[in-house]
Amino acid sequence: MIGRFTAGVAPRGALLLALLFAALAAAPWFVNDYLLTVLIIILYFAYAGQAWNIMMGFAGQLSLGHALYVGLGSYVAATLFVRYGVGPWFGFLAAIPVAAACGGAIGYLAFRFGVAGVYFAILTIAFAEFARIGFDHFDFVNGTSGLFLPVSEHARTDLWRLRGSPTMFYYVILAATVAAFALCHLLMRSRIGYFWLAIREDEEAARAAGIDTFRYKMIAVMVSAAVTSFAGVFYAFFYNNLFPEQVFGISRSIEIILGPIIGGIGTLFGPILGAFVITGLAETLTSLMSAYGIDLPGAKQVFDGVCLLIVIVALPEGVWPPLARRLGVMKEPK
Amino acid sequence: MPLDVYLNVAVGGVLTGLVYGLMALGLSVIFGVVRVVNFAHGEMMTIAMYIAVVLFSALHVDPLVLLVPIAAVLFAFGYVLQAALINPFVRRPEHTQFLLLVALALIISNALLIVFGPDARAVQTSYALDSMQFGPVIVDTAKVYAGAAAIIVTAALFGFFRFTLVGKAIRACADNYTGALVVGLDVKRLYALTFGLGTACVGAAGTMAVLIIDTTPMLGPGYTLLAFVIVITGGLGSMPGALVGGVLIGVTEAIAGLLFTPSAKSMFAFGILVLVLLFRPQGLLGRRAA
Numbered sequence: 001m002i003g004r005f006t007a008g009v010a011p012r013g014a015l016l017l018a019l020l021f022a023a024l025a026a027a028p029w030f031v032n033d034y035l036l037t038v039l040i041i042i043l044y045f046a047y048a049g050q051a052w053n054i055m056m057g058f059a060g061q062l063s064l065g066h067a068l069y070v071g072l073g074s075y076v077a078a079t080l081f082v083r084y085g086v087g088p089w090f091g092f093l094a095a096i097p098v099a100a101a102c103g104g105a106i107g108y109l110a111f112r113f114g115v116a117g118v119y120f121a122i123l124t125i126a127f128a129e130f131a132r133i134g135f136d137h138f139d140f141v142n143g144t145s146g147l148f149l150p151v152s153e154h155a156r157t158d159l160w161r162l163r164g165s166p167t168m169f170y171y172v173i174l175a176a177t178v179a180a181f182a183l184c185h186l187l188m189r190s191r192i193g194y195f196w197l198a199i200r201e202d203e204e205a206a207r208a209a210g211i212d213t214f215r216y217k218m219i220a221v222m223v224s225a226a227v228t229s230f231a232g233v234f235y236a237f238f239y240n241n242l243f244p245e246q247v248f249g250i251s252r253s254i255e256i257i258l259g260p261i262i263g264g265i266g267t268l269f270g271p272i273l274g275a276f277v278i279t280g281l282a283e284t285l286t287s288l289m290s291a292y293g294i295d296l297p298g299a300k301q302v303f304d305g306v307c308l309l310i311v312i313v314a315l316p317e318g319v320w321p322p323l324a325r326r327l328g329v330m331k332e333p334k
Numbered sequence: 335m336p337l338d339v340y341l342n343v344a345v346g347g348v349l350t351g352l353v354y355g356l357m358a359l360g361l362s363v364i365f366g367v368v369r370v371v372n373f374a375h376g377e378m379m380t381i382a383m384y385i386a387v388v389l390f391s392a393l394h395v396d397p398l399v400l401l402v403p404i405a406a407v408l409f410a411f412g413y414v415l416q417a418a419l420i421n422p423f424v425r426r427p428e429h430t431q432f433l434l435l436v437a438l439a440l441i442i443s444n445a446l447l448i449v450f451g452p453d454a455r456a457v458q459t460s461y462a463l464d465s466m467q468f469g470p471v472i473v474d475t476a477k478v479y480a481g482a483a484a485i486i487v488t489a490a491l492f493g494f495f496r497f498t499l500v501g502k503a504i505r506a507c508a509d510n511y512t513g514a515l516v517v518g519l520d521v522k523r524l525y526a527l528t529f530g531l532g533t534a535c536v537g538a539a540g541t542m543a544v545l546i547i548d549t550t551p552m553l554g555p556g557y558t559l560l561a562f563v564i565v566i567t568g569g570l571g572s573m574p575g576a577l578v579g580g581v582l583i584g585v586t587e588a589i590a591g592l593l594f595t596p597s598a599k600s601m602f603a604f605g606i607l608v609l610v611l612l613f614r615p616q617g618l619l620g621r622r623a624a
Contacts, residue, residue, distance in 0.1 A: 056429070062429045062432065064436070109608065109611055109612065110611075113611060113612075113615040114615075115611060115615065117428045117429070118371045118428055118429075118432055119566065121429075121432060122559070122562045122563075122566070123607075123611070125559055126559060126562075126563065126604045126607055126608075127604075129556075129559060129600065129604065130601055130604045133597070133598055133600060133601050134601065136597065136598075137595070137597070137598055250555045250559075251440075251555075254436065254440060257433075261433060296448050297447060297448075297452070298443075298444035298445070298447035298448045298551075299444070299448060301440055301443075301444035301447075302440070302441050302444045302445055302448065304440060305437045305438070305439075305440030305441035305444065306437075306441060308433065308436070308437035308440065309434065309437040309438065309441070312430060312433055312434050312437060313419075313434070316426070316430060
């Protein structure tokens with residue numbers, strides 16, 4: 001197990017990763033509340049991007065509706081908490097099969113009929129939109145008027161019920177990001193990971209080589225959906241309010257994919273680096289604008305779009321692969 | 335509810351569906367020839383809608399008069415976009431093209447939000463509240479005009495592809511890319527022309543749409559998705575299919591809005607998409623892929 005974990009890792013890469021982790025772990029002692037919140041948002045997108053990357057980066061299946069799994073995770077955990085007093089960790093356990101089943105349903109519908117590439121992406125958006133409108137009319141979760149979690153006093157930290165200070169949330173999402181990174185690292189080097197890679201590069205050849213492509217694409221969608229659902233649980237308990245428009249909206253799905261695309265699709269570190277780059281830049285822009293008293297809704301999204309455009313046109317691999325080659329840490333099977 | 339209510343709503347749905355069909359036709363033309371998926375399709379329609387709304391409120395020009403000029407503006411937009419930005423991507427992996435247009439869509443809809451603000455804008459034509467009666471059926475005059483204009487534009491496009499030399503050359507590019515290059519067609523220019531024609535369709539559809547719906551900056555993603563649902567339902571690459579799909583979706587939405595609640599109507603469009611993918615993946619009028 002340990003052997004598999006460390007095999008093929010460049011020592012310099014491991015060292016840099018350890019330094020980054022140490023810096024992130026120590027961060028709450030050095031930054032103010034505002035910066036801590038920014039770091040939480042960055043790690044949230046790093047986590048969700050990592051989960052999306054399992055589907056797109058590893059198995060080559062483009063999902064533009066990942067907000068669906070975030071939303072399902074949020075609503076399952078929040079509803080159980082608000083209505084039945086069930087804690088978020090059990091809520092997460094309940095959200096996993098729900099999200100995985102939804103991902104599986106989309107995958108089954110698409111892969112059985114060879115709905116691939118762009119049409120698959122459309123199908124994922126359609127399901128997310130379906131869920132958004134459905135939840136708008138779902139009175140059990142208060143529809144458009146939104147679901148609110150009781151806000152606790154910040155003094156007491158209750159990790160079991162995910163109530164407490166931003167510092168607690170910070171460590172929760174940091175731990176989740178590390179766990180997702182480790183999971184992806186293992187998946188990438190596993191038998192499944194190599195099958196995914198083969199499917200991504202050339203599906204027909206993969207099938208000819210005897211890989212059950214339907215089965216492994218289904219696994220990719222379901223694993224990705226299940227991992228993403230925790231992002232939703234975190235979102236619900238961090239923000240304490242849920243509106244279908246907010247969590248299932250198409251712009252949410254786009255936000256999730258910005259990090260991995262800018263960082264580098266199919267790489268392990270790309271989603272993390274991309275989240276730091278795009279969220280960091282966008283937050284800088286937002287705070288600069290508010291410092292100068294400019295209030296322009298939509299400016300951040302235009303900025304996101306321009307960044308995305310620049311990366312796609314100028315750096316088709318993303319930021320990380322060329323950077324990694326320069327740092328001499330590129331040993332991952334790209 | 336009496337039967338004639340359903341009939342009125344259904345006819346209204348058909349007329350709205352014709353405008354949807356024209357919009358989806360643009361997507362179908364671009365995909366059928368250039369093989370690029372215009373993910374910014376709905377956003378481009380929103381641009382056309384804002385041009386129509388601004389010209390109407392500033393100069394009181396009727397959207398019907400603006401149909402051709404706005405289609406021409408969108409044609410130029412699409413031509414330049416394809417020639418300058420998208421063309422290098424034609425031979426790149428599918429998802430890269432897709433994400434390029436996602437980025438463009440994000441920029442367009444939010445730029446519109448910055449410029450025009452989030453409020454809905456309507457066009458109050460002199461005939462906005464009029465209705466026409468055909469036997470037992472009563473429909474809004476604006477919808478009749480919009481539907482008729484959609485049919486005329488579609489017929490013109492069919493004629494162009496069927497009878498003109500350029501139209502035939504474009505179809506040749508779609509049928510056989512290498513063959514078109516071999517016989518000396520300027521494929522790059524024809525691609526730009528096709529993309530322009532596709533955006534002109536969406537421009538015409540957008541100009542007509544302001545007669546039927548209010549304009550907001552965030553309409554884009556919803557209509558992009560709707561265009562895809564229509565194209566997949568009607569059959570990929572089938573021009574009549576886009577129109578049939580548009581009418582089918584238009585009627586479904588209208589009836590669903592009557593029976594349930596208007597805000598839930600797009601769920602039924604998605605329902606049709608799922609049914610089509612399950613039982614007739616090649617679409618209603620599409621040919622089964624080899």
